[in-house]
Amino acid sequence: MDMMQIGILGVAGVLLAVQFKSGKSEYGIYLSVALSLFIFLAVIGQLSVMVDALSVIGEYIRMDTAYISTLIKMIGITYVAEFSSGICKDAGYQTIAVQIEIFGKLMILVLSMPILTALLDTIREFLS
Structure with missing residues:
Protein backbone atom coordinates (compact mmCIF):
# COMPACT_ATOMS: atom_id res chain seq x y z
CA MET A 1 0.00 0.00 0.00
CA ASP A 2 1.21 3.47 -0.70
CA MET A 3 1.00 6.51 1.56
CA MET A 4 -2.09 7.91 -0.14
CA GLN A 5 -4.08 4.74 0.52
CA ILE A 6 -2.98 4.58 4.14
CA GLY A 7 -3.83 8.27 4.62
CA ILE A 8 -7.31 7.86 3.13
CA LEU A 9 -7.90 4.70 5.16
CA GLY A 10 -6.81 6.47 8.34
CA VAL A 11 -9.02 9.52 7.78
CA ALA A 12 -12.01 7.35 6.83
CA GLY A 13 -11.51 5.22 9.94
CA VAL A 14 -11.28 8.27 12.19
CA LEU A 15 -14.44 9.78 10.67
CA LEU A 16 -16.24 6.49 11.22
CA ALA A 17 -14.96 6.24 14.80
CA VAL A 18 -16.16 9.79 15.52
CA GLN A 19 -19.68 8.66 14.64
CA PHE A 20 -19.56 6.17 17.53
CA LYS A 21 -18.17 8.67 20.03
CA SER A 22 -21.51 9.99 21.26
CA GLY A 23 -23.31 6.68 21.70
CA LYS A 24 -21.13 3.61 21.93
CA SER A 25 -17.63 5.00 22.46
CA GLU A 26 -16.10 1.54 22.91
CA TYR A 27 -16.90 0.75 19.27
CA GLY A 28 -14.83 3.74 18.24
CA ILE A 29 -11.92 2.42 20.27
CA TYR A 30 -12.28 -1.05 18.73
CA LEU A 31 -12.37 0.49 15.26
CA SER A 32 -9.28 2.54 16.07
CA VAL A 33 -7.39 -0.53 17.27
CA ALA A 34 -8.42 -2.55 14.20
CA LEU A 35 -7.39 0.25 11.87
CA SER A 36 -4.09 0.69 13.70
CA LEU A 37 -3.33 -3.03 13.43
CA PHE A 38 -4.10 -2.95 9.71
CA ILE A 39 -1.71 -0.04 9.20
CA PHE A 40 0.88 -1.78 11.40
CA LEU A 41 0.71 -4.86 9.17
CA ALA A 42 1.14 -2.64 6.10
CA VAL A 43 4.26 -1.15 7.68
CA ILE A 44 5.67 -4.60 8.40
CA GLY A 45 5.24 -5.40 4.72
CA GLN A 46 7.41 -2.41 3.84
CA LEU A 47 10.00 -3.27 6.49
CA SER A 48 11.81 -5.74 4.23
CA VAL A 49 12.79 -2.87 1.92
CA MET A 50 14.41 -1.05 4.83
CA VAL A 51 16.20 -4.18 6.05
CA ASP A 52 17.63 -4.76 2.57
CA ALA A 53 18.77 -1.13 2.34
CA LEU A 54 20.48 -1.34 5.73
CA SER A 55 22.24 -4.53 4.66
CA VAL A 56 23.56 -2.80 1.53
CA ILE A 57 24.76 0.15 3.62
CA GLY A 58 26.46 -2.29 5.99
CA GLU A 59 28.31 -3.88 3.06
CA TYR A 60 29.53 -0.50 1.78
CA ILE A 61 31.02 0.63 5.06
CA ARG A 62 32.08 -2.86 6.17
Missing part, protein backbone atom coordinates in the same frame (compact mmCIF):
# COMPACT_ATOMS: atom_id res chain seq x y z
CA MET A 63 30.78 -2.78 9.69
CA ASP A 64 29.85 -5.62 11.97
CA THR A 65 26.41 -7.06 11.18
CA ALA A 66 25.58 -6.93 14.87
CA TYR A 67 25.37 -3.15 14.61
CA ILE A 68 22.90 -3.35 11.74
CA SER A 69 20.72 -5.87 13.56
CA THR A 70 20.82 -3.71 16.68
CA LEU A 71 19.71 -0.72 14.64
CA ILE A 72 16.82 -2.70 13.18
CA LYS A 73 15.80 -3.85 16.67
CA MET A 74 15.86 -0.24 17.88
CA ILE A 75 13.63 0.85 15.02
CA GLY A 76 11.23 -1.99 15.77
CA ILE A 77 11.11 -1.18 19.48
CA THR A 78 10.46 2.48 18.69
CA TYR A 79 7.62 1.68 16.32
CA VAL A 80 5.94 -0.86 18.61
CA ALA A 81 6.24 1.48 21.61
CA GLU A 82 4.74 4.42 19.71
CA PHE A 83 2.01 2.20 18.27
CA SER A 84 1.04 0.76 21.66
CA SER A 85 1.29 4.12 23.36
CA GLY A 86 -0.94 5.76 20.77
CA ILE A 87 -3.62 3.13 21.21
CA CYS A 88 -3.52 3.53 24.99
CA LYS A 89 -3.77 7.32 24.66
CA ASP A 90 -6.77 6.99 22.33
CA ALA A 91 -8.46 4.73 24.85
CA GLY A 92 -7.89 7.31 27.59
CA TYR A 93 -5.12 5.54 29.48
CA GLN A 94 -2.35 8.13 29.37
CA THR A 95 -0.52 6.69 32.39
CA ILE A 96 -0.10 3.31 30.74
CA ALA A 97 0.91 5.03 27.49
CA VAL A 98 3.68 6.93 29.27
CA GLN A 99 4.89 3.73 30.94
CA ILE A 100 5.08 2.00 27.56
CA GLU A 101 7.09 4.93 26.17
CA ILE A 102 9.49 4.86 29.12
CA PHE A 103 9.98 1.10 28.79
CA GLY A 104 10.67 1.50 25.06
CA LYS A 105 13.28 4.17 25.75
CA LEU A 106 14.96 2.01 28.37
CA MET A 107 15.03 -0.96 26.00
CA ILE A 108 16.73 1.17 23.36
CA LEU A 109 19.24 2.31 25.98
CA VAL A 110 19.96 -1.30 26.93
CA LEU A 111 20.44 -2.27 23.29
CA SER A 112 22.80 0.63 22.70
CA MET A 113 25.17 -0.16 25.58
CA PRO A 114 27.38 -2.65 23.67
CA ILE A 115 27.68 -0.17 20.81
CA LEU A 116 28.57 2.62 23.23
CA THR A 117 31.26 0.51 24.91
CA ALA A 118 32.71 -0.43 21.50
CA LEU A 119 32.81 3.26 20.56
CA LEU A 120 34.53 4.15 23.82
CA ASP A 121 37.09 1.37 23.27
CA THR A 122 37.79 2.74 19.79
CA ILE A 123 38.28 6.26 21.17
CA ARG A 124 40.59 4.92 23.88
CA GLU A 125 42.70 3.13 21.23
CA PHE A 126 43.04 6.34 19.24
CA LEU A 127 44.08 8.33 22.30
CA SER A 128 46.73 5.88 23.49
